[in-house]
Amino acid sequence: MISFSSLNPAVITVWFLSVSAIAMFCNHPVITILTLTGAVLFYLIRNKGGHLRSHLFFLVLFLILSIANPIVSHNGATVLFVMNNNPVTLESLLYGINSSAMIVGVLYLLRSFTQIMTSEKLLYVTGRLSPKLSMIMSMAIRFVPLFSKQGQKVNDTQKVLGLYKDDNFIDDIKGHIRVFSIVSTWGLENGIITADSMEARGYGTGRRTQMTRFGFTFSDGTVLAASLVLTALCAAAVAAGKISFNFYPRLISSEFGFMGIVGSAAYALLVFMPLLIETEVKLRWNYLMSKD
Amino acid sequence: MELFDVKGLNFAYPECTENTLHNVDLTIEKGEFAVLCGSTGSGKSTLLRMLKPELTPLGSVSGDIRFKGESISAIDRRASSASIGYVMQAPEQQIVTDKVWHELAFGPENLGMPREDIARRTAETASFFGIGEWYDRDTHSLSGGQKQLLNLASVLVMDPEVIILDEPTAQLDPIAASDFITAIKRLNQELSMTVIIAEHRLEEIVPVCDRLIVMENGRIIFNAPPSEVIMNMNEDLLRFMPSAARIYRTLGNENEECPLTVRQGRSFIEKNFRTEIRSLPSQKKEFKSDSYALEMKNVRFRYSRDSKDILKDLELKVRQGEIFTIVGGNGCGKTTSLKCASALVKPYSGTIKVFGKKLKEYKNRTLYKDCLAMLPQDVQTVFMCDSVREELKLANADISSLPFDISNLLDKHPYDLSGGEQQLAALARVLAANPKILLMDEPTKGLDALYKHKICKILHQLKDSGVTIVIVTHDIEFAAECSDRCGMFFDGHIVSVGTPDEFFAENSFYTTAVSRMTRGIYDKIVTVSQAEEICRLNGRKDGLK
Numbered sequence: 001m002i003s004f005s006s007l008n009p010a011v012i013t014v015w016f017l018s019v020s021a022i023a024m025f026c027n028h029p030v031i032t033i034l035t036l037t038g039a040v041l042f043y044l045i046r047n048k049g050g051h052l053r054s055h056l057f058f059l060v061l062f063l064i065l066s067i068a069n070p071i072v073s074h075n076g077a078t079v080l081f082v083m084n085n086n087p088v089t090l091e092s093l094l095y096g097i098n099s100s101a102m103i104v105g106v107l108y109l110l111r112s113f114t115q116i117m118t119s120e121k122l123l124y125v126t127g128r129l130s131p132k133l134s135m136i137m138s139m140a141i142r143f144v145p146l147f148s149k150q151g152q153k154v155n156d157t158q159k160v161l162g163l164y165k166d167d168n169f170i171d172d173i174k175g176h177i178r179v180f181s182i183v184s185t186w187g188l189e190n191g192i193i194t195a196d197s198m199e200a201r202g203y204g205t206g207r208r209t210q211m212t213r214f215g216f217t218f219s220d221g222t223v224l225a226a227s228l229v230l231t232a233l234c235a236a237a238v239a240a241g242k243i244s245f246n247f248y249p250r251l252i253s254s255e256f257g258f259m260g261i262v263g264s265a266a267y268a269l270l271v272f273m274p275l276l277i278e279t280e281v282k283l284r285w286n287y288l289m290s291k292d
Numbered sequence: 293m294e295l296f297d298v299k300g301l302n303f304a305y306p307e308c309t310e311n312t313l314h315n316v317d318l319t320i321e322k323g324e325f326a327v328l329c330g331s332t333g334s335g336k337s338t339l340l341r342m343l344k345p346e347l348t349p350l351g352s353v354s355g356d357i358r359f360k361g362e363s364i365s366a367i368d369r370r371a372s373s374a375s376i377g378y379v380m381q382a383p384e385q386q387i388v389t390d391k392v393w394h395e396l397a398f399g400p401e402n403l404g405m406p407r408e409d410i411a412r413r414t415a416e417t418a419s420f421f422g423i424g425e426w427y428d429r430d431t432h433s434l435s436g437g438q439k440q441l442l443n444l445a446s447v448l449v450m451d452p453e454v455i456i457l458d459e460p461t462a463q464l465d466p467i468a469a470s471d472f473i474t475a476i477k478r479l480n481q482e483l484s485m486t487v488i489i490a491e492h493r494l495e496e497i498v499p500v501c502d503r504l505i506v507m508e509n510g511r512i513i514f515n516a517p518p519s520e521v522i523m524n525m526n527e528d529l530l531r532f533m534p535s536a537a538r539i540y541r542t543l544g545n546e547n548e549e550c551p552l553t554v555r556q557g558r559s560f561i562e563k564n565f566r567t568e569i570r571s572l573p574s575q576k577k578e579f580k581s582d583s584y585a586l587e588m589k590n591v592r593f594r595y596s597r598d599s600k601d602i603l604k605d606l607e608l609k610v611r612q613g614e615i616f617t618i619v620g621g622n623g624c625g626k627t628t629s630l631k632c633a634s635a636l637v638k639p640y641s642g643t644i645k646v647f648g649k650k651l652k653e654y655k656n657r658t659l660y661k662d663c664l665a666m667l668p669q670d671v672q673t674v675f676m677c678d679s680v681r682e683e684l685k686l687a688n689a690d691i692s693s694l695p696f697d698i699s700n701l702l703d704k705h706p707y708d709l710s711g712g713e714q715q716l717a718a719l720a721r722v723l724a725a726n727p728k729i730l731l732m733d734e735p736t737k738g739l740d741a742l743y744k745h746k747i748c749k750i751l752h753q754l755k756d757s758g759v760t761i762v763i764v765t766h767d768i769e770f771a772a773e774c775s776d777r778c779g780m781f782f783d784g785h786i787v788s789v790g791t792p793d794e795f796f797a798e799n800s801f802y803t804t805a806v807s808r809m810t811r812g813i814y815d816k817i818v819t820v821s822q823a824e825e826i827c828r829l830n831g832r833k834d835g836l837k
Contacts, residue, residue: 202373
């Protein structure tokens with residue numbers, strides 16, 4: 001097995017979409033806890049801890065969202081206390097905590113996903129869907145840094161040439177608008193050369209193929225199949241109402257039964273799959289190194 | 293075998309009364325290395341574009357162009373886009389995609405090649421050009437030279453039979469340009485690739501080409517091996533030629549072979565000229581004033597806290613009314629030092645004074661009013677309007693007070709001008725601020741020999757009217773010709789300063805072709821005119837005139 005991030009981008013995308021879909025459609029606390037721990041652990045392992053500041057941001061977000069719900073929503077039977085003539089209920093508080101845990105979990109996942117999926121991988125995935133779209137995206141991705149670099153250069157030049165007469169706020173804004181407008185013209189002008197260069201290299205002479213640098217290996221197949229099967233098991237259990245949870249008016253969990261247990265276990269496996277793969281890769285590496 | 297066969301070609305752009313190409317006849321043999329030269333606007337680009345069906349401009353055409361015996365308009369588009377490769381001037385704008393590997397794959401993808409073939413082709417081409425190391429990079433992060441090499445490689449990956457290049461090195465610095473030319477030479481010699489190239493950097497390319505084609509006003513006026521062409525060309529065109537050939541034209545006679553390289557030039561002088569007089573009588577230059585226009589002391593600068601120092605204890609003193617040139621390799625901090633001097637970036641230590649006053653004492657941007665101006669490397673960034681006329685109006689410029697004439701450019705869009713014309717228009721705009729000190733970053737980039745000469749004359753006129761000029765350039769020949777003092781920039785500071793004669797005579801690598809040619813024979817000979825003068829003073833060994 002190779003490390004999770006070097007799998008075929010399509011496989012990674014399928015995994016990510018399945019996990020976040022289940023996490024968002026099923027609000028059972030078991031699922032939420034699994035999502036949150038899995039997502040946070042995966043992020044920590046990938047970033048060797050990561051920046052304190054970003055964790056702090058997620059913590060604050062979690063607290064705000066958790067508190068917001070009981071303040072706004074007054075459903076639920078167990079009143080904790082009364083604030084401004086409005087009851088604050090236990091159910092509402094727990095619902096808030098559950099939902100914010102889900103949101104923060106998915107955000108952590110998204111963060112790892114954007115780290116793994118470089119522009120090149122994203123283009124590969126969109127290219128599977130539409131080659132034209134992927135071509136346009138590739139050109140756009142190239143154009144953004146080009147545009148801002150040129151803007152900076154024009155700005156510097158014009159500053160030295162006295163476009164901005166004095167330290168005047170309005171004058172500065174006017175100047176920036178002018179710079180933006182001329183850089184747009186520059187972009188169009190350069191577009192003509194790029195179009196020539198494309199045509200000179202045979203763009204639009206017929207069907208084109210797409211070169212990719214991502215193969216589909218046995219590992220990819222295994223992970224893809226596992227993701228799909230596990231997702232199907234869990235989705236079936238959710239659809240059959242075996243993993244559901246009511247917060248209002250009182251907290252009631254559905255009877256899990258055999259199907260519910262299998263579904264939850266399948267989801268647990270799915271969420272922790274990248275972690276398992278990374279750990280296996282690391283252990284095997286250490287083992288191979290130690291043999292010398 | 294004939295690859296291209298052009299007969300009686302005439303071409304006029306729509307709504308133009310005059311033909312851009314007149315009755316052009318040209319054949320290109322397979323495996324040939326043909327160089328096309330001529331001043332700006334002589335029709336070189338138009339002729340080259342006529343040879344590439346995808347890029348043929350609209351207009352009225354008469355005459356016949358055949359590619360491998362077949363009329364060029366009848367060739368299938370897929371076949372012609374693959375077998376005729378074309379590289380243009382602008383390195384940045386020709387690149388289509390965001391990744392180096394994808395750019396290489398772009399052409400073969402368009403041809404609908406199977407994936408395995410594309411992988412093999414890109415791998416092969418990348419190895420040939422040494423692109424392997426930056427195969428994964430983003431295209432926008434490459435240097436200009438790398439970008440142009442990538443453009444060449446991504447044409448070659450389609451396996452063309454001929455490669456046409458339209459001034460490919462015009463926007464590169466001399467070192468990147470000579471790397472690029474080396475790559476083309478290799479293609480021709482190792483793969484016997486047919487090359488047709490329009491160029492004005494001819495010092496390195498003329499010695500290896502088979503044929504020199506010279507165009508003037510839309511006609512081919514010479515089409516022969518280089519040494520034959522050089523014997524017959526006029527004074528203006530001669531400026532484009534290698535230094536050795538220029539010396540030969542004034543001093544040689546027809547019995548001798550025309551020297552093209554530095555080595556040949558050296559043996560030409562050694563063989564034919566006496567060496568009693570070693571150096572020219574020195575002309576002491578008087579400086580108008582002893583006060584300094586620009587002083588930089590112990591300047592240190594870095595872009596961010598964790599990065600390396602770009603400028604390290606930079607010391608620079610430019611006298612009022614002189615032309616000071618800073619030369620040096622890529623990325624050694626030359627441009628950054630100009631940015632510091634013009635207060636675009638702030639050094640973290642050291643002082644910078646302009647006319648004896650510290651930069652921070654110039655409050656409210658008064659520095660840029662009637663005091664200091666900078667002409668950037670990319671002159672396109674100067675233009676903000678749709679025509680040169682509006683441009684000058686914006687800057688309140690007075691055309692009649694300029695030391696040069698741009699009245700013929702007034703109604704054109706700045707982006708439509710040629711490189712040299714853009715330089716002049718930008719200079720006009722910059723001079724409108726009445727600068728007393730003018731900073732110029734690479735003023736000769738993309739200019740042909742005639743425009744370089746013109747810029748040099750203009751700079752001297754400006755100097756005579758009291759403007760101090762600081763130039764940063766890679767162009768050693770230009771620095772030798774136009775400056776009062778030169779400084780060599782290396783590793784974040786200036787390591788040596790001197791007048792061009794001393795400075796370039798002391799350097800052994802970083803110096804002009806003439807200096808390398810006359811080293812050890814004569815002293816302090818740096819420019820072509822100096823070499824001609826000293827040879828004349830000494831006289832020929834065989835006593836001929």
